[in-house]
Amino acid sequence: MAPLMVAQDLHRHFGGLRAVDGASLSLQAGEIHALIGPNGAGKTTFVGLLSGRVPVQSGRIELAGEDITHLPAHQRVKKGIAYTFQITSVFPRLTVFDNVALAVQSAGAxxxxxxxxxxxxxxxxxxxxxxxxxxxxxxxxxxxxxxxGLALRPRVLILDEPTQGLAASEIEGFKALVNGLAPDTTVLLIEHNMDVVMDLAHRITVLNFGQVLAVGTPQDIRQNRAVQDAYLGGHDAAD
Amino acid sequence: MTASQKIWALHLGLIAVLFAAQYVLPPYHATNLARIMVLSIFAMGYNIAFGYTGLLSLGHALFFAAGMYGMGLSLTLLGWTALPALIAGLVAGGLLAGAVGVLALRTAGVSFMIVTLMFAQAGYLALLYFGTITGGDEGFNPDRSLRMIGSLDLSADTPRYLVALGLFALALLLCLWLVRSPFGRVMVAMRENEERSRMLGYNPFAIKLITLVLSGFYAGLAGAAYGLLFGYVGATFATIQYSILPMLYVLLGGAGTVIGPFLGALAMFYLIDLASGITDAYFFVVGAALVALVLFAPKGILGALRERGVRWLP
Amino acid sequence: MAAVLALTAVGLSLVFGVMRVVNVAHGEFFMLGAVLAWFVTYYLPLPPAFAWLAALIIAPLIVAGIAALADVLVLKRLHHDPEATIVATIGLLYMLQQAALTFYGPDARPVAAPFEWRIQLPWFGYSGYKLFVVLAAGLILWGVWAFMTRTKAGLVMRATQVDRDIARSFGINVDRVYAGTFAFGAALAAMAAVLIVPIQQAHYLMGHDPLLLSFIVVIIGGLGSLRGTLIAALVIGLSDGIISMFFSPTLAKIIATLLVALVLVFRPQGLFGAKA
Structure with missing residues (x-):
C-alpha cells in the first residue's frame, strides 16, 4: 500500500546548526507512528517542516502523492495535516466552545x-x-x-509531546483516546514517555542529530543496539 | 430571556431610543447626536480592525478622508448625485484600505502602527499638494443643491438626522451580525493568537486584509456621510488627529464591543463640549483622556461591564 | 540641519533601543526645549550669549525632568508595553502641545543667537552660528557615543537593552534605567532645539516636523541602532535639502514619507541594521 505521507531527505539548518539533516519518514495510512530521539535531536524542527511552520531548505514532502513541500502551513491544515502544540496553546480568553468551533468551521463542516x-x-x-x-x-x-486537532478532521494528526505534564491517570485516558483514533486517522506522535510510545506506536522512527537512526516496530527498536547506545544511554528500554 | 434575545433587545432598543431622541432633544443636541452617530460609524469600523482583530492602526484618517473626498469629488467633478456619491465614498475607503493593507499587513505591532501612520501622513500631504482640486486645508463646501437624495434635503435638520440614524443603524446591525458570525470568531482568534489560528487552517494575511477592507468601508462611509450631511470636505480630516479620535472612542467605550464605539463617541463628544465651556484646552482633554484610559481603564466602559458579569455582551 | 536632526533622532533611537518603546511625544520634547529656551533668555537678565548658554543647560534639564516624571507616572505602570505606550505618548503629545499653547501662546518667537559672526568668503557669506551648531551637535553626539561605550551607566543601559530580565537579575534597577533613558533621550531633543532656536523661531507646533523626520531617520537607520541612525540622519538631512531643490517641499515630504513606509515594510531591520 502506498504511504499516506512521505518526507524525503529533509534539510533545515540554522546557521551552522544542522537541526534536520537529511531525515526521511513515511506514514502508512491508519498507523500510529512515534517519533523519538534525545533532546535536541531535531524532532520539533522536523515536525515543523512537516506541518509547514518551518520552511524546508531542501527535500520533498508528499501527502497522498501530492507535493506539499512549499505549501504554507494554513493550506496544509486544509489538506488534512493537523498539529497540536507542545506548549498548550488554546485561546485562553475564548470559551471552550469557541475554541473547538474555530477548528470545526475551518474544516468547513x-x-x-x-x-x-x-x-x-x-x-x-x-x-x-x-x-x-x-x-x-x-x-x-x-x-x-x-x-x-480532531475537529479539523485531519488525515494526519501530529501530536507534539501530548502527555507532557499529565498525571498518570490522565495519561491512561489519553492512550485510550489515541488508540481509538486509528485507523481513521493517522497519528504522528512525538513523545518522551517510553511507556506511552511502546504501548501505542505501531512503528517508531528514531531521530538523532537531525538524521534517522532507525525505523521499525517497537520490538525492533527495543532490540536495536545503535538506538540503545545513542539514545537510551545503555540501559534497557524495556523497563 | 436568552442571550441572543437580550442582544437584539439591546441593539434594537438603542436604535429606537435614538429615533425617539429627535423629538425630545433641542435642535442643538439633535445635530450633535447626528454628528456623533456618523463618527460612531467611523469608530465602529476602527473597532472591527482594532477591537476584534487586534490591528492597531494609526492611519484610519486616510480612509475617512478617502470617503469624504470620494463623495465630494464625485459631486463636484463628476457631477454625480448624492446617493451614488455616497457609495463612491464608501468604495474609496474600502479600496484604499485594501491597498494600504496589502503593504502594511506585511508588518505587525509597532511597525504596523508606524507604517499606517506614514501612509496616512502621505495621504494628507497629497491632499495639500493637489490643493487646486481638493481645496487643501481650507477644503470646500459642496453646494446645498447637490446635497439632496431625491427630494430629501440633507442640509435640513430632520432629514439629516434620519439619514445619519439610518446609516448608523445599518452599520450597527451589520457589525453585530459580523462579530457573531463564524468569521467574527476567526477575527477574534487572530487577535488572541495568530500562530495558533494559522495552525487551525486560517490564512492570517487574508483574514486581516478582509478585516481592514471592511473597516475601510465603514470609515469611507462615515467620511462620505460626514461631508454630505454637514456640507464640508477638507484636508484637516486626514490629519493624524482623525486617526486618534476613533481610537479614543473605541478605547473609551470598550474595544471589541458592538456599541462601545457609539458610547465612546457620545461620552467623548460631550466631555469635550463640557470642557470647552470651562477651558479652550481641547487637546489637553483629549490627551489626558487617552493617558487615563490606557492607565486605568484599558477595557473601556463596556469592557469593564462585561468583566463584571454581563458576559453576553457582544 | 542634518546635525540637529541627528541629535533629535539619536534621542528617539536611544529610547527605542533600550526600552523598545516608540515615543510619539519626542517631537514635543524638542518643542518644549525651544519654548523653554525662549523663556530662559527672555526672563534672565543676562547678555544674549550667557542667557543662551543658561538655556542650553536649563531647558534640557527641565525637559528631562518632565520626561522622567512621565515615565515613572505613566509608562512604568503600563510595563512599557509597546502598543499601550504609543497610545499613552500620543496622549502626552496632546497635553504638552496644549500646555505650550496655553502658557506660551500661538506666536512664533525668536531667540537671540549667542553671537553674530559671519564668515565672509569671497563668493558667499556663511553664518558662523550655523557652523557652530554643526560643531556643537557633533560634540554632543560624540559625548553620547562615549557615554554609551565607555561609562558604567552606558554599559548598564546596553545591558538592559539586550535583556531586561537578565539585567534585573544582575541587580540593575531597570525602572531607574528606563526613567533615565527616557529623560536622557528627551534631553537630547531639547538640546537640539536650543541649538536650532536662534535659527528657527520657537513655536508650539514645531515638534511635528522633527518628529516625522526623526522617525524617518530612526527607521531607515534601523530601529534602535545608533550608528545607523547617525548615518541616516546625515543622509536625510542633506538629501532633504537637495530633494526640495528639485521638487516642492510638500512633494518632497510625500516621497520621503512613502519611502520610509516602504522601507519598514520591505526591510524592517532598516537599511543599515543587521539582518535578523
Missing amino acids: AGLDQQVATHLSRVGLADHEAMLAGSLSYGHQRLLELAM
Whole structure:
C-alpha cells in the first residue's frame, strides 16, 4: 500500500546548526507512528517542516502523492495535516466552545453546534462548553487542544509531546483516546514517555542529530543496539 | 430571556431610543447626536480592525478622508448625485484600505502602527499638494443643491438626522451580525493568537486584509456621510488627529464591543463640549483622556461591564 | 540641519533601543526645549550669549525632568508595553502641545543667537552660528557615543537593552534605567532645539516636523541602532535639502514619507541594521 505521507531527505539548518539533516519518514495510512530521539535531536524542527511552520531548505514532502513541500502551513491544515502544540496553546480568553468551533468551521463542516458537542464529548469535556479555556485545568487544556486537532478532521494528526505534564491517570485516558483514533486517522506522535510510545506506536522512527537512526516496530527498536547506545544511554528500554 | 434575545433587545432598543431622541432633544443636541452617530460609524469600523482583530492602526484618517473626498469629488467633478456619491465614498475607503493593507499587513505591532501612520501622513500631504482640486486645508463646501437624495434635503435638520440614524443603524446591525458570525470568531482568534489560528487552517494575511477592507468601508462611509450631511470636505480630516479620535472612542467605550464605539463617541463628544465651556484646552482633554484610559481603564466602559458579569455582551 | 536632526533622532533611537518603546511625544520634547529656551533668555537678565548658554543647560534639564516624571507616572505602570505606550505618548503629545499653547501662546518667537559672526568668503557669506551648531551637535553626539561605550551607566543601559530580565537579575534597577533613558533621550531633543532656536523661531507646533523626520531617520537607520541612525540622519538631512531643490517641499515630504513606509515594510531591520 502506498504511504499516506512521505518526507524525503529533509534539510533545515540554522546557521551552522544542522537541526534536520537529511531525515526521511513515511506514514502508512491508519498507523500510529512515534517519533523519538534525545533532546535536541531535531524532532520539533522536523515536525515543523512537516506541518509547514518551518520552511524546508531542501527535500520533498508528499501527502497522498501530492507535493506539499512549499505549501504554507494554513493550506496544509486544509489538506488534512493537523498539529497540536507542545506548549498548550488554546485561546485562553475564548470559551471552550469557541475554541473547538474555530477548528470545526475551518474544516468547513455544517452543523457547527452538533460537531463541537461531538468532539468535546469525545475527549470528555462536554460539560465545560461555556467555560473560558484559560480557566480549565492544565490536563483539561491538553484535552481541549486534542479536541481542536480532531475537529479539523485531519488525515494526519501530529501530536507534539501530548502527555507532557499529565498525571498518570490522565495519561491512561489519553492512550485510550489515541488508540481509538486509528485507523481513521493517522497519528504522528512525538513523545518522551517510553511507556506511552511502546504501548501505542505501531512503528517508531528514531531521530538523532537531525538524521534517522532507525525505523521499525517497537520490538525492533527495543532490540536495536545503535538506538540503545545513542539514545537510551545503555540501559534497557524495556523497563 | 436568552442571550441572543437580550442582544437584539439591546441593539434594537438603542436604535429606537435614538429615533425617539429627535423629538425630545433641542435642535442643538439633535445635530450633535447626528454628528456623533456618523463618527460612531467611523469608530465602529476602527473597532472591527482594532477591537476584534487586534490591528492597531494609526492611519484610519486616510480612509475617512478617502470617503469624504470620494463623495465630494464625485459631486463636484463628476457631477454625480448624492446617493451614488455616497457609495463612491464608501468604495474609496474600502479600496484604499485594501491597498494600504496589502503593504502594511506585511508588518505587525509597532511597525504596523508606524507604517499606517506614514501612509496616512502621505495621504494628507497629497491632499495639500493637489490643493487646486481638493481645496487643501481650507477644503470646500459642496453646494446645498447637490446635497439632496431625491427630494430629501440633507442640509435640513430632520432629514439629516434620519439619514445619519439610518446609516448608523445599518452599520450597527451589520457589525453585530459580523462579530457573531463564524468569521467574527476567526477575527477574534487572530487577535488572541495568530500562530495558533494559522495552525487551525486560517490564512492570517487574508483574514486581516478582509478585516481592514471592511473597516475601510465603514470609515469611507462615515467620511462620505460626514461631508454630505454637514456640507464640508477638507484636508484637516486626514490629519493624524482623525486617526486618534476613533481610537479614543473605541478605547473609551470598550474595544471589541458592538456599541462601545457609539458610547465612546457620545461620552467623548460631550466631555469635550463640557470642557470647552470651562477651558479652550481641547487637546489637553483629549490627551489626558487617552493617558487615563490606557492607565486605568484599558477595557473601556463596556469592557469593564462585561468583566463584571454581563458576559453576553457582544 | 542634518546635525540637529541627528541629535533629535539619536534621542528617539536611544529610547527605542533600550526600552523598545516608540515615543510619539519626542517631537514635543524638542518643542518644549525651544519654548523653554525662549523663556530662559527672555526672563534672565543676562547678555544674549550667557542667557543662551543658561538655556542650553536649563531647558534640557527641565525637559528631562518632565520626561522622567512621565515615565515613572505613566509608562512604568503600563510595563512599557509597546502598543499601550504609543497610545499613552500620543496622549502626552496632546497635553504638552496644549500646555505650550496655553502658557506660551500661538506666536512664533525668536531667540537671540549667542553671537553674530559671519564668515565672509569671497563668493558667499556663511553664518558662523550655523557652523557652530554643526560643531556643537557633533560634540554632543560624540559625548553620547562615549557615554554609551565607555561609562558604567552606558554599559548598564546596553545591558538592559539586550535583556531586561537578565539585567534585573544582575541587580540593575531597570525602572531607574528606563526613567533615565527616557529623560536622557528627551534631553537630547531639547538640546537640539536650543541649538536650532536662534535659527528657527520657537513655536508650539514645531515638534511635528522633527518628529516625522526623526522617525524617518530612526527607521531607515534601523530601529534602535545608533550608528545607523547617525548615518541616516546625515543622509536625510542633506538629501532633504537637495530633494526640495528639485521638487516642492510638500512633494518632497510625500516621497520621503512613502519611502520610509516602504522601507519598514520591505526591510524592517532598516537599511543599515543587521539582518535578523
